[in-house]
Amino acid sequence: MQDSQKIKINPDFQLEEFDGEILLYSVSDTTAVYLNETAHLIWLLCHENLTVEEMVQFLQEKYPEQKDEVREDLLISLQALVAQGVVSLQHG
Amino acid sequence: MLKVWSVSSMDNIYSITKSFEGTSFRINCNSGSAVELVNFLLQDIPSLASSAVRAKELDLLVVGKAPYLSLWDGDKKLYHGRSWYKASYTLINLILFYSIAPNKNHHAIHAGAVFHGRNAILLPGSSGAGKSTLTAWLLTKGYRYLTDELVMLSKEGKIRPFPRPISFKNGGVEPFLTYLDKHKVENIIRDDAGAMVPHRFLNSDYEYITPELTKVIYPQFQAGAKTVVEELSPARSCLRLLTCHVNGRNLDDLGIKNLSTILRTCKSYSLTYGKFEGLEQVLYDHMQN
Numbered sequence: 001m002q003d004s005q006k007i008k009i010n011p012d013f014q015l016e017e018f019d020g021e022i023l024l025y026s027v028s029d030t031t032a033v034y035l036n037e038t039a040h041l042i043w044l045l046c047h048e049n050l051t052v053e054e055m056v057q058f059l060q061e062k063y064p065e066q067k068d069e070v071r072e073d074l075l076i077s078l079q080a081l082v083a084q085g086v087v088s089l090q091h092g
Numbered sequence: 093m094l095k096v097w098s099v100s101s102m103d104n105i106y107s108i109t110k111s112f113e114g115t116s117f118r119i120n121c122n123s124g125s126a127v128e129l130v131n132f133l134l135q136d137i138p139s140l141a142s143s144a145v146r147a148k149e150l151d152l153l154v155v156g157k158a159p160y161l162s163l164w165d166g167d168k169k170l171y172h173g174r175s176w177y178k179a180s181y182t183l184i185n186l187i188l189f190y191s192i193a194p195n196k197n198h199h200a201i202h203a204g205a206v207f208h209g210r211n212a213i214l215l216p217g218s219s220g221a222g223k224s225t226l227t228a229w230l231l232t233k234g235y236r237y238l239t240d241e242l243v244m245l246s247k248e249g250k251i252r253p254f255p256r257p258i259s260f261k262n263g264g265v266e267p268f269l270t271y272l273d274k275h276k277v278e279n280i281i282r283d284d285a286g287a288m289v290p291h292r293f294l295n296s297d298y299e300y301i302t303p304e305l306t307k308v309i310y311p312q313f314q315a316g317a318k319t320v321v322e323e324l325s326p327a328r329s330c331l332r333l334l335t336c337h338v339n340g341r342n343l344d345d346l347g348i349k350n351l352s353t354i355l356r357t358c359k360s361y362s363l364t365y366g367k368f369e370g371l372e373q374v375l376y377d378h379m380q381n
Contacts, residue, residue: 014345016352021327025348030340032348034331 001075003053006090007046013086024086033084042077046087052078109140109147112254113198113244115191116140116147119183125154129161132281133180133288134187136255136300148190152183177286184256188242191254192339198244198252199347200338205238205253206230211379212251212303214243215311216336220261222313222365228258228268229368231294238301240291242338249305249354257281257288265289267368307379308333308360317366319374326352329360 012026013033022035024043035043045055052074059070066073081087106121108130119134121127130152140147151164161179163171163186171182192200204215204227213235217223227240239253246252257280260268265287269277272293281288292298310324310332324332330352340346361378365371 016327016330016348018325018327018330018352018356021325023327023330023348023352025334025346027346030346032331032334032346034327 001052001078001089003056004051004091006049006051007055007078008088008090009046010086010088026085029085031085033081033086038073039077039081042074043081043086046078046081108134109145110134110137110187111140111145111147112137112187112191113195113252115194116145117187117190118147118149120149120151122151122153122155125159126152126161129154129176129180130183132290133184133256135290136298150183150186152179175283175285176281177283177288180257180281180288181259181286184241184259188254191244192242194342195244195339196342198246199340199343199351201243201245201333202241202336202338203243204240205243205251206235207238207301207303208235208379211306212238213307213309213379214245214251214305215309216333217311218336222311224259225264225313226311226363228260228289228291228294229371231258231291232268232271233372234295234297237291237295237298238303245305245351245354246302247350247354249357250302251305252302253300255291255300257290258294259286259288261286268294305354305358308355308358309363309375310361311363311365314364314366317364319366319371320362320364321374321378322362323378324360324362326355326358326360329355329358332360332362 012028013024016023020037022040023032024035025032045058056071056074059074060067063070082089106127107118108127109116109118119130121130153162158174160172160174161176163179163182165186170186171179201216204223206213206227215223215226224240231237238251239255240258241256242254244252265282268289276293308329333351337347
């Protein structure tokens, strides 16, 4: 995954919201994905047409006390979302 | 293979018509033994007058001295052999398939279910997860039987169970034989493939009820594992329940919105266990919530 890449949302996924938790599901793929609060935030960021690096910067500003962990956590979450078909990578 | 009715009793075909959740079945039997088997398996499923309805026709033959059992869906042979368990298991699965396939009104959930006090408890799980074993054990502790295989869950959250004899695969019945006297042991189906035990043999307190779901427990048996109960959020419970949701494609949005609504009103737990010792107290503690 490169910092200059942007994330594309899979529009097939719909959202069911619980208290602090999210279930994304695709009727066409009969797939469901659980998102905790952090993963949900990342998924929302994916709608903003940001590059990976821009997402890192946003999260580092929002969570300055976790600045050092943000990049790795973000990449792990994005890779999981890509693996589950929720998002895909675009070349920047 | 030709479907061979008893040559000497071509006129003696006994038909038993049953109905489950809007689907009717007519099981044509060639002998008293076949009739006994159908009655053993479907005792708690409502009967209908044979001539009254259009029904899915199935044929069950018991032939020869061995005897051999043969189950047919039209001209399609689904089972032929000497295992009463396999023939029974195949017949039950066929009835469930034809009940679930057209159903667009309920959530078909692969699950056991029991009732205790004020709690209707769902035990979802895939094959081999241990739901029939756990259901059977709960019956020996006074829980009332609803099903050990399938629930039709209404949109209002009511459990509509499919009652049948409890099915044990590959020796799984052994721990429960101590609960059966000699007469009962002689009146179960049991062979190398598995066993079917009338649920009344483990708890005779039974009536067909459709209670509102209050708790969901996802069992996972792991030999030697410590008993661990973990409460699940409605979101996590929904994700797990979807893996046991058999007819999601029949429903709007895969039925997820409605399942979510139902699960928000219930408590859900993950249960890992390796033995029954101590399990009763653990479950009792969580059933008080």
